[in-house]
Amino acid sequence: MPLAQFTRIAAAIHPDVHAIHIREKRRTARELRDCVQELLHRGIPAHKIYVNDRLDVAWATRIGGVHLAHHSLPVKEVAALSHALRIGCSVHSVAEAKQAANDGADYMFYGHIYDSPSKPGIPSRGLAQLQAVANVVSIPVIAIGGIQPEKVTEILQHGAQGIAVLSGVMKAHDPVGRVRQYAEKLNERR
Template sequence: MLNIEDLKLYLCTDRGLSLGRPLVETVEDAIAGGVTMVQIREKDIPSREFYDLALQALRVTRAHHIPLIINDRLDIALAIGAEGVHLGQSDLPCIEARRVGGEDFIIGVSAHTPAEAVRAERDGADYIGAGAVFPTGSKADVSAIIGLDGLKAAAASVKIPVIGIGGIGPKNAAEVIASGAAGIAVISAILSQPDIREAAMILRRCLG
């Protein structure tokens, strides 16, 4: 079951941005620095490799009592016993993931508009990932940038927690929280830094 504090500093993995470091090592260091939730987000890898990576990460997160969320792949989340899944607008419908996962299974849904956020809440989502808030290397389409105003609108449209994602780092993290977000989700702001633990610690201080 989701604790809102788990959303404070949410790490999404991406081995392509981790400077060649092993996924398990980066997750361990990020948690040591203050990360409160981890999402395994590895695009374009075979299912077995995804499964193995997720299982390795789960051993780390369980040891530190940190929830592990699997991006897109409900089957893998259920197979390894992860705490939840995060779904995009083109993934399995949230309402079906809730039916299969049960009441205590954490489900997050990406939303770019208040309407998408409202639909996700209605369909059983536990939290919304709203963004991209700022320009980011993972979103080449500038029309996908919702800005702080878009984040505020999403947060105001639902009762479940909303986290900001996209282009967030130490210089703007506090603005995201001030705009109504329960937390921030980051990739490169932690994984692409020379010292992962220190990068996470800096971000935690920015969040108050």
């Protein structure tokens, strides 16, 4: 997605979400910095903005946090370097979840919960595994992967503290309306 389109959608939905996660693996540090600056210019508070795998960009722009992938710097090393950034990471098993929590992660993404077009041919992990992860950590577990609004209640019933949605919002005909559908389901449980 072009960054101009991403920032326009992010600015429109930010009042209804807790975080805007920039996940652009092929962008340069400068492009990501420019994206963050545009989000800030559009009124999104810095504490709501997270960047995937780019600790340098997160520090330079003083945003809310950095989200680490399996190929990123280890959580423990990033946590030792930074007390100002929230540190999240993606996990795919109970063992990875325990390790991330022990190493100082502030939250984790777990998934993919349901079949997802972004993970073709890879079996979903499902609700039982989500519950198993949530049972062994004390930090928030955010479910990700193939989540539709009608599935939010069961996700929260299986231990997730929240959800992360990419294509379900960014590819929606009406992203604001779609975010509000998710928010309504999340707020029913809170």
